Amino acid sequence: MRPNEQNEKMSIYEKYETIIGLEVHAQLLTRSKVFAPDPNSYGESPNTMVSPITLGHPGTLPKLNRKVVDYAIRLGLATRCRINRDNFFSRKNYFYPDLPKGYQITQFETPICTGGGLRIRLENGEKWIGITRIHIEEDAGKSLHDIDPYYTLIDLNRAGVPLLEIVSEPDMRSPEEAYQYLSEIRKLVRYLDICDGNMEEGSLRCDANVSVRLKGAKAFGQKVEVKNMNSIRNVANALRYEVKRQIEAIEHGESIDQDTRSFDPVEGVTHSMRNKEMAHDYRYFTEPDLPPLYITTDMIDEIEAAMPPLPDELFQKYVNKLGLTEYDAGVLTGDKDIALFFEELISHTNDFKAAANWIMGPVKSYLNEQALSIGEFPISPSKIAGLMALIAEGKTNFSIATQRIFPLMLESPEKSAEEIAREENLIQVSNENAIMVFVEEALAAYPDKVEEYRNGKKGVIGLFMGEVMKRSKGKADPRKASALLKEKLEK
Numbered sequence: 001m002r003p004n005e006q007n008e009k010m011s012i013y014e015k016y017e018t019i020i021g022l023e024v025h026a027q028l029l030t031r032s033k034v035f036a037p038d039p040n041s042y043g044e045s046p047n048t049m050v051s052p053i054t055l056g057h058p059g060t061l062p063k064l065n066r067k068v069v070d071y072a073i074r075l076g077l078a079t080r081c082r083i084n085r086d087n088f089f090s091r092k093n094y095f096y097p098d099l100p101k102g103y104q105i106t107q108f109e110t111p112i113c114t115g116g117g118l119r120i121r122l123e124n125g126e127k128w129i130g131i132t133r134i135h136i137e138e139d140a141g142k143s144l145h146d147i148d149p150y151y152t153l154i155d156l157n158r159a160g161v162p163l164l165e166i167v168s169e170p171d172m173r174s175p176e177e178a179y180q181y182l183s184e185i186r187k188l189v190r191y192l193d194i195c196d197g198n199m200e201e202g203s204l205r206c207d208a209n210v211s212v213r214l215k216g217a218k219a220f221g222q223k224v225e226v227k228n229m230n231s232i233r234n235v236a237n238a239l240r241y242e243v244k245r246q247i248e249a250i251e252h253g254e255s256i257d258q259d260t261r262s263f264d265p266v267e268g269v270t271h272s273m274r275n276k277e278m279a280h281d282y283r284y285f286t287e288p289d290l291p292p293l294y295i296t297t298d299m300i301d302e303i304e305a306a307m308p309p310l311p312d313e314l315f316q317k318y319v320n321k322l323g324l325t326e327y328d329a330g331v332l333t334g335d336k337d338i339a340l341f342f343e344e345l346i347s348h349t350n351d352f353k354a355a356a357n358w359i360m361g362p363v364k365s366y367l368n369e370q371a372l373s374i375g376e377f378p379i380s381p382s383k384i385a386g387l388m389a390l391i392a393e394g395k396t397n398f399s400i401a402t403q404r405i406f407p408l409m410l411e412s413p414e415k416s417a418e419e420i421a422r423e424e425n426l427i428q429v430s431n432e433n434a435i436m437v438f439v440e441e442a443l444a445a446y447p448d449k450v451e452e453y454r455n456g457k458k459g460v461i462g463l464f465m466g467e468v469m470k471r472s473k474g475k476a477d478p479r480k481a482s483a484l485l486k487e488k489l490e491k
Contacts, residue, residue: 012251016212018243019220020172022235024185026164026195027139027203028071034138034162035062035105035290042201046155054160056101061289064089068162069112069293071194072136073303075164076113078188078310079131083300084112087293089136093283098141098154106137106165108284112295117169118188119312120180121330129181130169137163142202158202164194170209170220175239182206182232187311191336199231206235211256212246221246222256226270229263238263242270314339322352331360337374338364341381348385351392358384362402366410378413387417394477396421396428404474428475432484435468435476439484442467453489461485 030040036053053060076083090108113134120127141156166185172178186204189195197204206229211221226242229235241263246256261270311333318329333339338359345355363384367377387405390396395418396405408420421427442464443450449460461482468481 013244013247015214016243016247016250017215017217018173018175018239019170019211019213019223020175020178020239021170021209021223022166022168022172022178022182023207023209024166024168024182025139025205025207026075026166026185026189026197028068028162028164028194029196030065030067030071030162032065033160034065034068034136036160038160040161041157042203044157046153046157049157050159054100054156062105062287064290064293065162068136069295069299070303071162071192072112072134072164073295073300074192074194074307075166075189076116076134077300077304077307078192079113079116079118079134079166081113081116081131081134083295084110084114085295086110087112087295089287089290089293090284091287092137094281096140096143097152098143098156098159100141100156100159104138104140105287105290107135111135112293118181118184120177120184121326122177122180127171127177129171129177132167132169134164134166137165139163175236175243178208178239179232179236182235184311186232187334187336191308191311193308199229202230206232208235208239208242210239210242210246212243212250221250222258224256224258225260226263227260227273230265234263234265237265237268238270241268245270308336309339309343311336311339314343318352318356322346324352324356328353328356328360332356335374341374341377345381345384348382349388351388354388354391355385358388362406379409380413383409383413383416390417390421394428396426397478400426400428400474426475428477432480435472435481436484438468438471438476439464439481439488441471442485443488450489461489464489 028034028040032038033040033054036051038051038054039049041049053062073083075081087107087110089105091103092106092108093103095102111133114132115130116134117128117130120129139158139161141154141159144153144155147153168181172181186197186199189204190197195203199205208226208229209223210226211223213219213221224242224246226238229238242261249256257272257275259272259275262273263270314333315326315329318324318332319326324332331338332342342355342359345359346352349355363374363377366372367374387401387409390405391398391401401417404424404426405417405420408424409415409417412420415423445467446460446463449463453460464485465478465482468476468485469478472481
């Protein structure tokens with residue numbers, strides 16, 4: 001391609017603005033389903049986690065799971081939504097082989113949460129993404145197309161599993177923003193302990209609505225829905241492809257159909273599945289077998305009082321109060337259990353930067369090497385604080401702490417750092433008279449290097465430091481040893 005053709009190609013994409021909204025479905029970590037007592041369990045034998053209620057047999061009646069309501073309110077509070085006090089359930093009518101009742105119980109006109117949002121962080125700053133609504137509904141079963149070469153198989157275990165659908169405002173302007181938003185949603189539901197966020201298993205699913213318009217235009221373009229994306233990375237990749245496809249279609253004079261498309265992660269392309277359904281296609285009407293749901297102020301207050309620390313709150317605390325960098329705060333809040341470990345650690349020490357360095361350094365290195373989670377880490381936060389105190393008090397240095405004491409603590413987590421240091425004779429020598437003996441021995445071993453130093457070759461001090469540490473078996477306080485060396489050399 002000639003340079004001018006390439007520039008012309010680039011300018012085509014730069015003419016357009018991308019509009020993205022996401023619909024995220026989070027399966028809730030309840031023990032039973034949303035309207036039936038069937039177990040809510042993943043990975044069981046097909047069609048064993050069902051009951052006549054889930055299958056919609058005549059004469060059966062649904063009953064709302066109270067824990068689902070609590071979880072919905074918890075997420076609504078975390079995303080600063082308004083909690084709707086008067087709620088009604090609706091029937092969303094459509095036929096799929098994996099929808100045994102022929103309808104889905106959901107919320108249509110009265111979503112339990114409305115009007116919130118959350119903050120995402122980008123390279124060029126922060127951005128607020130609005131949330132239109134969060135509503136309760138039940139999941140459908142699952143159609144399996146890759147087990148039998150001739151037939152589609154149906155597993156109804158997932159039918160009736162409680163879902164929260166989180167519908168964003170069309171506030172995202174790039175696949176990267178969508179990536180960050182979905183990452184924040186997954187992090188948030190994990191912090192709240194309402195969903196495990198595992199997209200590969202389908203417990204967190206995302207449908208994306210995407211359109212493009214000329215920059216400066218007021219009206220949105222024709223949107224397309226993209227489904228079947230089983231990772232956050234695939235969501236971003238699908239959106240990148242779809243934005244490019246739509247722009248090129250418009251530039252060639254083609255119209256964009258309002259259809260539902262599937263993403264093929266192997267080919268990296270989307271394929272049309274069907275025309276997009278509209279609300280009237282589902283024949284929504286009020287669910288006659290469920291009474292209205294009324295949310296009281298006491299219910300909201302009780303749930304709010306039990307809310308765990310949230311990632312954005314912790315991030316702001318670490319940056320603005322503890323003085324950590326945004327990078328450090330991002331790493332520490334990226335995983336709830338890591339953040340809680342850090343919270344306990346800083347309850348035993350005021351050296352917040354050192355505490356962050358220990359977690360992001362030796363602790364995470366060990367977890368990665370052993371393929372463990374922080375919940376399986378054998379050393380308690382208080383004992384890590386004790387090891388940090390040894391360094392702060394000059395009883396050991398960071399090198400000995402990480403290379404000698406820390407590995408022994410992993411083997412004997414019931415022992416404190418100081419106990420191990422004393423047992424192994426690793427307490428640092430801080431007495432100046434004792435260190436001076438090692439200094440004089442080091443200088444005496446290299447008289448020619450002493451002359452080189454005094455003639456201006458200051459770099460040889462590293463040789464003397466190495467010799468002092470060798471003769472002290474690594475126990476000499478490096479700062480005092482360095483000061484005494486300079487004192488002797490410059491006389």
